[in-house]
Amino acid sequence: MTSMLIKNSQLVxxxxxxxxxxxxxxQRIEQIGVGLIAMPEDTVIDAEGCWLLPGMIDxxxxxxxxxxxxxxxxxxxxRAAVAGxxxxxxxxxxxxxxxxxxxxLEAKYHIASKGxxxxxxxxxxxxxxxxxxxxxxxxxxxxxxKVFMGASTxxxxxxxxxALEAIFRECPVLIATHCESGPVMAENLKRIKSLGREITIxxxxxxxDDEACYASSSYAVSLAKKHGTKLNVxxxxxxxxxxxxxxxxxxxxxxxxEACVHHLWFSDQDYxxxxxxxxxxxxxxxxxxxxxxxxxxxxxxxxxxxxxxxxHTLTEKHQAYMSAPAGLPLVQHALISVVEHVKNGWLxxxxxxxxxxxxxxxxxxxxxxxFLREGYYAxxxxxxxxxxxxxxxxxxLYHCQWTPFDGIEFSSCIRSTWVNGQxxxxxxxxxxxxxxxxxxxxxx
Numbered sequence: 115m116t117s118m119l120i121k122n123s124q125l126v127x128x129x130x131x132x133x134x135x136x137x138x139x140x141q142r143i144e145q146i147g148v149g150l151i152a153m154p155e156d157t158v159i160d161a162e163g164c165w166l167l168p169g170m171i172d173x174x175x176x177x178x179x180x181x182x183x184x185x186x187x188x189x190x191x192x193r194a195a196v197a198g199x200x201x202x203x204x205x206x207x208x209x210x211x212x213x214x215x216x217x218x219l220e221a222k223y224h225i226a227s228k229g230x231x232x233x234x235x236x237x238x239x240x241x242x243x244x245x246x247x248x249x250x251x252x253x254x255x256x257x258x259x260k261v262f263m264g265a266s267t268x269x270x271x272x273x274x275x276x277a278l279e280a281i282f283r284e285c286p287v288l289i290a291t292h293c294e295s296g297p298v299m300a301e302n303l304k305r306i307k308s309l310g311r312e313i314t315i316x317x318x319x320x321x322x323d324d325e326a327c328y329a330s331s332s333y334a335v336s337l338a339k340k341h342g343t344k345l346n347v348x349x350x351x352x353x354x355x356x357x358x359x360x361x362x363x364x365x366x367x368x369x370x371x372e373a374c375v376h377h378l379w380f381s382d383q384d385y386x387x388x389x390x391x392x393x394x395x396x397x398x399x400x401x402x403x404x405x406x407x408x409x410x411x412x413x414x415x416x417x418x419x420x421x422x423x424x425x426h427t428l429t430e431k432h433q434a435y436m437s438a439p440a441g442l443p444l445v446q447h448a449l450i451s452v453v454e455h456v457k458n459g460w461l462x463x464x465x466x467x468x469x470x471x472x473x474x475x476x477x478x479x480x481x482x483x484x485f486l487r488e489g490y491y492a493x494x495x496x497x498x499x500x501x502x503x504x505x506x507x508x509x510x511l512y513h514c515q516w517t518p519f520d521g522i523e524f525s526s527c528i529r530s531t532w533v534n535g536q537x538x539x540x541x542x543x544x545x546x547x548x549x550x551x552x553x554x555x556x557x558x
Contacts, residue, residue: 169201181210
């Protein structure tokens with residue numbers, strides 16, 4: 115295998131930005147330094163003016179396979195992901211059949227081994243009666259257990275207190291939670307229905323309000339503290355919830371919090387223009403909540419930025435509000451949306467890399483990824499901060515062929531993405547016959 119030398123980049127890693135060169139060989143970062151000399155076998159890339167980052171590790175995606183492949187597949191969505199600079203993903207269990215056993219978990223690993231462009235791992239879904247499967251997980255192979263606390267369908271909804279106590283007490287790996295209280299949401303919906311008017315998308319953040327989120331997330335945090343559980347509370351959306359979490363380095367925490375790119379970008383003022391296209395759970399809320407999330411990232415109260423990528427067809431989204439499913443396709447434009455925050459001045463490029471690369475690797479114990487270090491896997495993304503990207507439905511790579519960012523022009527672009535040392539996206543096109551990603555390994 116020939117090697118590749120990336121020259122003159124602004125290398126962003128572990129709190130520093132420095133002009134440096136980086137050599138890739140045999141899947142790995144072989145050398146990082148200044149003024150590296152090209153060898154005869156090197157393919158040389160001049161990265162002057164660009165940021166070289168570790169590839170983004172997305173700890174929360176829904177790629178819809180098996181069973182829901184009219185919305186997306188592991189192959190299609192992972193290709194959109196690498197075009198967006200995401201080199202590793204952790205995928206959720208609400209597919210068909212739901213990923214609630216070791217057998218169904220292994221089936222998804224098999225699918226990914228045949229066609230994922232990015233590195234991959236899969237959550238086991240908790241139910242009220244699969245504790246034996248949870249206890250059987252291999253901590254070096256499983257990224258975590260997903261617990262839907264009050265917001266899911268079928269047997270993935272876990273509300274029974276006895277079952278929750280057992281899961282938090284016995285789980286051998288990190289628990290990731292979706293926290294919205296079913297009873298609170300039901301009462302909110304009942305109150306709105308009593309007004310005798312049509313329920314619309316503008317009611318979405320009222321039904322799924324801060325009380326619904328806080329009631330559930332505070333319960334999850336209390337269970338984790340009681341049992342010493344490793345807990346990551348996904349997609350925080352409200353200022354009220356932030357009081358539950360401590361600030362500080364992620365490696366010092368047993369309980370962490372995540373924010374998602376759409377909750378950092380949109381507010382409830384965007385429902386008027388984008389309607390069901392930004393319907394998601396938890397709901398996009400007020401600008402005040404959004405600004406509080408941004409501040410919590412800066413104070414290290416929120417530790418991770420992810421996507422919660424969740425595609426549906428446009429036909430499904432164009433139904434009336436109450437019938438339209440919740441979820442947005444996001445992986446292709448997630449990273450450049452966060453880079454836009456850097457360009458706007460409230461987030462630094464070093465903080466971005468911490469939240470989307472370093473901290474997911476630390477929190478989940480991802481082995482040999484998430485940093486630019488000699489000997490680590492060469493999962494890399496080259497970002498050009500001076501070349502814009504105009505986002506449209508038509509240039510989105512998702513199987514569903516639409517994007518909530520339609521019409522937005524970001525002031526940066528993804529110039530190149532490498533997965534395991536192989537160029538998979540050249541800034542314009544996915545590389546044909548690309549090698550597949552690999553299963554993530556965890557330190558356990």
